Amino acid sequence: MRIALRVAYIGTDYHGFQIQPDVETIEGELFRALVELNIITNPHDANYAAAGRTDRGVHALGQVIAFDTENPEITRPGAINSRLPRSIWTWARAHVPSDFDPRRDALMREYRYIMYGEYDISSLMSASKLLEGIHDFSNFTTPDKERTSICRIEKIEIKMEREFIIMDIRANYFLWHMVRKIATAMRMVGCGERDLSWLERMLNPAQFSEGLRPSAAYGLILKNVEYRGITWDEDAYAKRTIKGYLDEQFLWHGVMAKMIMELKGRMAV
Incomplete structure (x- = not known):
């Protein structure tokens, strides 16, 4: 039987x-857990696949x-998370389905x-409206010879x-680094360092080229991957456990943010 799992993580x-x-x-930890629970013996034999990669941080x-398994009853998120x-x-x-591929089947x-x-x-x-639609995003990606640089941005929402x-x-x-380089471009436009005409030129790489550094990895999160015809069974216990851990992290980081502000204030000259 083929099983798909939704996975969340803090990549720091x-x-x-x-x-x-x-x-x-992340993948190494997932493989270890799945093998320890006898859900798979190894990724290759299980026809393992993922929706995509995320960079460090x-x-x-x-x-x-997604993977094939002879023990689908063990694939409960709560058990895997342990x-x-x-x-x-x-x-x-x-x-x-047996031929489901989380990367190729993503809508x-x-x-x-x-x-x-x-x-x-x-x-x-x-700026977000200019970027929407089908464009050549060569100026917003790190080159990858295996993939075309033309893709369609369905929507960008700013709040x-x-x-x-x-x-x-x-x-x-x-594309590789695409979101983080778009974030860099948006920041440059938003602070007045560049204007909208520059952004329009960036979308015409055959005539204009300028390198961009990706924005920091810690600000990026893969929110969702959509598929047709898949019904997800959410694990309520796993979600409660995750929320408890995130509440702890939110409190710790919130206090640390305030502490850093105190230290920073004392260093003002």
């Missing part, structure tokens, strides 16, 4: 999603993996990027929450 302490030798990765709420580090969780599962992907600072919200919203700018971006697929 990992060298990205994809398994690599001699370093800790990037987080996820809606990553999706063998995972506290910063990685499975929280929903689905029985899927849409959605990321969120969170930026701190004061920006002109009107300029950001105008302001206190001192943060939240950018939600949906597309049929994303």
Whole structure:
């Protein structure tokens, strides 16, 4: 039987999603847990696949993996989470067709990027409209010879929450570093360093080229991957456990943020 799982994680302490030798990765931890529980014997024999990769330090709420197993009754998220580090969780599962591929069968992907600072919200919203639609995003990606740089951004939504700018971006697929480089471009437009005519030129790489550095990985989260005809069974116990851990993390980081502000204030000159 083929099973799909929704996976969430805080990527800060990992060298990205994809398994690599001699370093800790999200995928490596998932493989270890699945093998320990006798859900799979190895990824190759289980026809394992994932919806995509995230870079070092990037987080996820809606990553999706799939594999074949002879023990589907053990694939409950709560059981799998008991063998995972506290910063990685499975929280929903689905029985899927034998040929289901979480990468190729994805209809849409959605990321969120969170930026701190004061920006002109009107300029950001105008910039988001320019980026929507089908474009050649060569100026917004790290080159990958295996993939075309032309893709369709379905929608970009910009909103302001206190001192943060939240950018939600949906597309049929994303290129390497694409969201983080778009975040860099948005920041440059939002602070007045570049204007909308520059952004229009960036969307015409045959005539204009400029390198962009990706924005920091810690601000990016893979929110969701959408599929047709898949019914997800969410694990209520797993979600309560995850929320409890995140409440702890929110309290700790909130206090630390205030502590850093106190220290910073004393260093003002």
